[in-house]
Amino acid sequence: MSYSIIHEFLLGFIKIHILYHADKEPVFGQAFKQELKRHGYDISYGTLYPIFHTLERQGYLHSKKENIKGKIRKYYTITTKGKRVLQQSRIKAKELFDELFEK
Amino acid sequence: MSYSIIHEFLLGFIKIHILYHADKEPVFGQAFKQELKRHGYDISYGTLYPIFHTLERQGYLHSKKENIKGKIRKYYTITTKGKRVLQQSRIKAKELFDELFEK
């Protein structure tokens, strides 16, 4: 079976969405997933965590482990390089969306 | 190597984009690809044609072969079922985009 059209759409801009959020405040995997879920969208941990790792490896995010009530969280915040990429990407994405679809 | 953030975004809504166009006028693979190219985006035939096939198999598009100056084109137009799906998808996609990203 294949993924739904909307799920594909969500996956397509998940990186932009992560950068967008990590620009506002530190984010971590579990909460990020749950926030999406609240909106009615589901993304697997097997997809999500590797995306965080990739964005960090590419230097767009940087992480810091924190001990919250005895549990370890890995908070990600955007880097300067990440901000540049986000800036470009969000402009392009908006353009593309309007241009090719919404008019 | 991985695909670029914008390319991923494009791929994410390629089906919606195809349905959207096929709702306005008949579309065929070659021209569709070239139109994207004019906008600066590239998608492989190995990706594009199977997507058309899938959308047809799912009953969202229906095709008709035509002889244009001795060359065969397969024109796709949207079906009633496709219109329903497009309607739902575009609303959801817009919502999702605004909600999770643009505000």
Next chain:
DNA sequence: GATTATAATATCGAAAATCGATATCGAAAA
């Protein structure tokens, strides 16, 4: 009427992305 040219579609094996399930981690509590 056989051969060549060509616009367009179709397909294939390899690479990448995604999933869902399971494993691991690390500190606190028991």
Next chain:
DNA sequence: TTTTCGATATCGATTTTCGATATTATAATC
């Protein structure tokens, strides 16, 4: 020192995407 638990990490299987190559069908050329 064992158990608990929120959270991250990873694994094999499935699905998607790519770029290259093959195929199709007609027109033009000889």
